[in-house]
Amino acid sequence: MRTIQLFNSEAQANYKKAGRVAMKNAEEDDIIPKGQCGSRKQHQSIDLALSKRLIWDSIILERRSSGWISNDAKSCFDRIVHWVAKTALRRFGLPVTVTNLMFDILAKAKHRVRTGFGDSDRTFGPTGDVPFQGCGQGNGAGPCIWVAISAILIDAMEAEGFGYKSRTALTNEEFFASCFCFVDDTDVMESNDNVETTGEDLLPSVQSALDLWLGSISATGGAIYPAKSFWWLIDFKWRPSSGTRVFRRKAEMPGKLTLQDPTGPWATLRRLQPDEAERTLGVMMAPLETGTAQHLALREKAKNWAAKFRPQHLLRYDVLPLLKATALKTLEDWVIEKEKKKAECFVPVGTVPSEGHGSMPSAKEQQEAEGFVPVGTVPREGQGGMPSAEEQQEAECFVPVGTSAIDLSSKTGSSNLQIMYPAQKYSYNPPHESFSPQDEQNLHSST
Numbered sequence: 001m002r003t004i005q006l007f008n009s010e011a012q013a014n015y016k017k018a019g020r021v022a023m024k025n026a027e028e029d030d031i032i033p034k035g036q037c038g039s040r041k042q043h044q045s046i047d048l049a050l051s052k053r054l055i056w057d058s059i060i061l062e063r064r065s066s067g068w069i070s071n072d073a074k075s076c077f078d079r080i081v082h083w084v085a086k087t088a089l090r091r092f093g094l095p096v097t098v099t100n101l102m103f104d105i106l107a108k109a110k111h112r113v114r115t116g117f118g119d120s121d122r123t124f125g126p127t128g129d130v131p132f133q134g135c136g137q138g139n140g141a142g143p144c145i146w147v148a149i150s151a152i153l154i155d156a157m158e159a160e161g162f163g164y165k166s167r168t169a170l171t172n173e174e175f176f177a178s179c180f181c182f183v184d185d186t187d188v189m190e191s192n193d194n195v196e197t198t199g200e201d202l203l204p205s206v207q208s209a210l211d212l213w214l215g216s217i218s219a220t221g222g223a224i225y226p227a228k229s230f231w232w233l234i235d236f237k238w239r240p241s242s243g244t245r246v247f248r249r250k251a252e253m254p255g256k257l258t259l260q261d262p263t264g265p266w267a268t269l270r271r272l273q274p275d276e277a278e279r280t281l282g283v284m285m286a287p288l289e290t291g292t293a294q295h296l297a298l299r300e301k302a303k304n305w306a307a308k309f310r311p312q313h314l315l316r317y318d319v320l321p322l323l324k325a326t327a328l329k330t331l332e333d334w335v336i337e338k339e340k341k342k343a344e345c346f347v348p349v350g351t352v353p354s355e356g357h358g359s360m361p362s363a364k365e366q367q368e369a370e371g372f373v374p375v376g377t378v379p380r381e382g383q384g385g386m387p388s389a390e391e392q393q394e395a396e397c398f399v400p401v402g403t404s405a406i407d408l409s410s411k412t413g414s415s416n417l418q419i420m421y422p423a424q425k426y427s428y429n430p431p432h433e434s435f436s437p438q439d440e441q442n443l444h445s446s447t
Helices: 009-029 047-060 082-091 096-108 142-159 199-219 293-309 315-324 328-329 362-367 389-394 437-446
Strands: 066-072 165-169 172-176 179-182 185-190 230-234 236-239 244-247 258-260 267-269 279-281 284-287 345-349 372-374
Touching: 009 096, 009 142, 047 179, 047 284, 047 389, 047 437, 066 172, 066 199, 082 142, 082 284, 142 179, 142 199, 185 199, 199 230, 199 258, 284 293, 293 328, 315 328
Parallel strands: none
Antiparallel strands: 066 185, 066 230, 165 172, 179 185, 236 244, 258 267, 279 284, 345 372
């Protein structure tokens, strides 16, 4: 069970204010690594999931061996060392008086237990000279504090050269990614520039990347929870029978990673097969993606939802709002992995794409549409024909309608390459569907 701390309302307001100011300063100064998407405006977990999928696709295209570690920090907000948090927030532009006030309150606070029967009469707090650490679950500045700390950790990984480096096909620009973070859920990657490097040769470097990340987390007071962490070792082999390169399995490429459990003993990190999907950022994902695992997971969720509400007596006008607010919220973003390569990348002229995700139009809408226009190009005025070859070359990539782009380049990289570009929504109202008040008045007078 996770302990939620309820702060005094005035103190909570000050924490939230400090967090907003710090995040605004950091965004303006561009000191938050592009791989940290948690607790930031206009960033969603599903965008990070898509970016992971695109990096995996790039690794598969280049046939490069890589190590991918997905780990979960254990109670990150409750284990933050105060002086580390103060230093990180000073880097985000907060005055020293503000940071001292924030953590003096946490260090000297008296805690009570709140239950359904009321608050406890007894209080508890630090008994010695060393105060309680952590910022507390429920702290208004907690997300900002963790972003400030994790930004330093990601920069350290990049400075040591861990990560994936490649070049774009069209502009030949270099991009670099070392970590993907959404709050405390982190993906650490390590790859080699030489395509001849095997997975066995890369394994020591992957262990070094894990050791650096674990050591950095431990220095801030945190820890990695082995039971919620796993990894993939990606490599390829030539299959003469099919004339293609395929993923190597665990039996063909033995290897293990070890890390220290928060309780003390060393543990072996769970390793998955290339096609063995695991839930990350709300999506079942694997380097060798088939979509079956995510489809089955969502199907099971839909069945459970239906089983819970089937015996209930619901009014007719309550069904649709309930469906939109519960089940459909779970199902709406899953198509990013599989459907990004299909016709969802096209918007029928004359239709308005659904807000928040790239849902496909109905068959009737497709029949009424004059044509399809690639996302990222502007349709010609008055027609919906396909663009010319020159316009298609200018469109740098196609993305599902409604998804947003995130910049995956390193802060120390040579460019600010955007792996994925934002989709533009187009609306077109045919003349026969638009009636002004004057048109309606003329219509009534004529009849």
